[in-house]
Amino acid sequence: MNRGHIRSHDILVVKDGATTGKVSLVREDFPFQPAVVNEHVCLCRPLQRLYSPYLFYYLFSEEGQKRILENFQGSAQGGINQQFAPNVVVPIAPIGEQKRIVTQVEALLTQVNASRERLARVPAILKRFRQSVLAATYSGRLTAEWREAQTDLEPASVLLERIRKERKANLGSRYKEPVAPDMSELPEIPEGWEWVQLRSVSDIKGGVTKGERRREGLITLPTPYLRVANVQRGFLDLSEIKTIEATTKEIEELRLLAGDILFNEGGDRDKLGRGWVWENQISDCIHQNHVFRARLLDARIQPKFISWYGNSNGSQYFVDQGKQTVNLASLSITKLGELPVPMPPTIEQAEIVRRVETLFALSDAIERRVEAAQLRAKSLTQSILARAFRGELVPTEAELARLEGREYETAEMLLERIQKMPTQEKQPSKRRSE
Template sequence: MREGRVSVEIGEAGTQAPSKADRAELPGGWAWATVEDLLVGSDAGKSFKCEPRPASPDEWGIVKVSAMTWGEFRPGENKALLDETLVNDAYEIRAGDVLVSRANTVEHVGAPVLVEEVRPRLLLSDKSLRFQPGSGIDRKWFIYWLRSPTVRKAVAAKATGTSDSMRNISQSDLKAIPLPVPPPSEQRRIANALEERIVRLEATELKLRTAERRLEQLRDFIMSAAATGVLAWDADPKHAPITTSPAVKDGTLPPLATGWRWARLQDIADVVGGVTKDSKSEHDPALTEVSYLRVANAQRAQLKLSQVTKMRVAPKTLAKLRLHNGDLLMTEGGDRDKLGRGWIWEDQIQDCIHQNHLFRARIQERATHPKLLGWYVNSAARSWFEANAKQSVNLASISISKVKLLPVPVPPADEQEQADFVELGERVLARLDRLATACEKGLAHTAALRRALLTEAFAGRLVDQDPEDESAEDLLKRIRAEREAAEAERKAARRAATQTKRKSRAKPHVPASSDAPPASDTPLPEGEQGTLPMEFTA
């Protein structure tokens, strides 16, 4: 173990060391630098017109940001180039490249990947950057560092853009991020130690996510079984499922327990749409300010009410659309597989209404329990909503006339029996919720362990130091020399290209006519005018 810790600041031109307040003591042999200090070059891709399909193997393609989003390079995430005459193969992606997403979602902007395998004829896009680390920089260590909490925090602070879905970061901002650099041999030891531990973390995360998906599938099954009476098989054999409905045979509707029947939603509930927000009414003092629910508040079998907005409406609108305890809210538009999602209103907010992209179903004469209906529309009815929706370019929607025709299971009229179905469903779903919460906690724990590992690694506390290692200062000097040589080579290539272009544009040399008099340095006598021989032929 190298003895002692020292605070090192690189003083060479072009290096931006952290401020004294942020600078931490480093192990001996380490040094502060910036991303730019580790590079011998970098490239920014260009924007091209592309076809909305992946390139075939013999075509040139442009990578999409999704190729750099998920922690590994995905060459299949590309678009076919429309005009291949514009190709500059200097921007072709090659194995060993370090790529960074310059524009992406808040979570993934600045996300790095190491290209290990790549198909030929794939180019950088204008939303991607390529970093070329100098010799002595371990690329896996560099990728791990770019994914560290410190860098993610710096990227979040520098990323620009007003859209919540897309942010941008400049090449100069990325290259200016400071970092502690260990000796080359220690970089490899850190990368190997991180890889070994993170592989185990990823295996645990995969199991937890698989368990989450299975729990979600089981939750859908339990909601459907409770909403059709089938969940009570073991409790009472009289509820064994029947399959007398023709709709069951073609798979459009689930089986019902004995004593249950099918009806249309309009037969058991009043279904209405909501109100459209009018910006002109926002400051009208004659109107009443109330809370209103949006599509974002209606999630799968739950209402999320942490962010509820306000609007002003006329008293008659409030009277018509005020939500009552037991009302079921369902989404009208959005992604096709999310149509109809929503849940039961339970008077959480006084005087609350809903917008026009939510439908409200108010059950008549206690025809069914609201939770039985809510479970049904969030499970078995999902396929019906998808089949009856209309698709626009980006969104799907379903009309209120269609929703009123939704086939719904109706339980026996006995209210106590309905309550028994609800109690059994809630008990089973509560167990699944506890398991899902355990999975969420497990994933949060693995994420915290990953952050801790990266923090320890880049503070020099994950592996031992070796006093025989080449120092980071010597490494940075060597990279600086490589960068200067590479830049000189690039300048020479640009000069050569410019000269070639100038020569190609120069006017061709026109030789003098053979009839012209020979050039003479003897001046003409004053007052004399020279003449040129001229011949005219008929």
């Protein structure tokens, strides 16, 4: 089978679809032989006396891509045909200059790609850094020295007892004594900390059910609400907020307040329990039934401390306790309430949040700088190619010839010589593009 057979130095061009115009050079080390192209790829085989990598880099450049796509026909799934080639004008340099340009381009792109590879490793490093910060947080290591320097630190047990008494007084006969978490598999925590169930320090509530049938004549109002898509791990995505019809009573009961901790009830198993803290970004916003909110019973408890725990150390609890259906997993309000949470003294919680926010702000700043550097590296590739094909990257053949006092073959002379060559010498294959 010879039609479309791939050889070294061929240039492949995507003909259709979203990647129309994308190009690739078949190098000497191409491992798949024999190989052919299918109907979605144009195979371009440069004439003899032309340097294939030079043509490839031009077609890969922004200018080359623009010239290819000028031949695009059809809708979004349209493309180009074999006739694009005569319409793409390529700036041809003398053969020696072509090779010097390619050598310099590849040397510079090797450096750029090495930098991009190093930058690509940074996000994973930052992710591990954040994980290590949280691991140190909930083991007590993050504030170990700070804790030793304190002389009058009120243990968490005092706060928990105060909450217990207040709840008992407020709830009366409806009050139930808090249940201590099962300590058998929980890690050790510092002296003065306590393991508690989330429901012992917060009021947990589900949200409004979408599409719920209501009594005829009941007045409802369009109300902004949070969906699972809005509640991400460690942040809220409020780029798209939808509204739902809700009664005045529902709005009053479900209105989110600053400091409410949000937890996702359903979705993929590894997303159960993910969430973040509400900060009153939207007035009179409520939440749907697939998002739980936990409202802390004491203002001195730090909601971010609880939410970070649920998103890190506590995430395995949600995976283990989630109920799996055919397509989705879900978390019951009871299981969320039983989440074991380490509770430091309130003053230490505030110090922990301050330290974690400082460290996270540092990692966020590094991440932003890396993203900016990645964009610069991406644009640098095209900047190098643009300079190359403007004749600014290496000395031109004309300049070198003048310096060395010699004659040289101009690009025009090269093309004339190619035109005069017998057809079989011009192109090693009967078909230049398939």
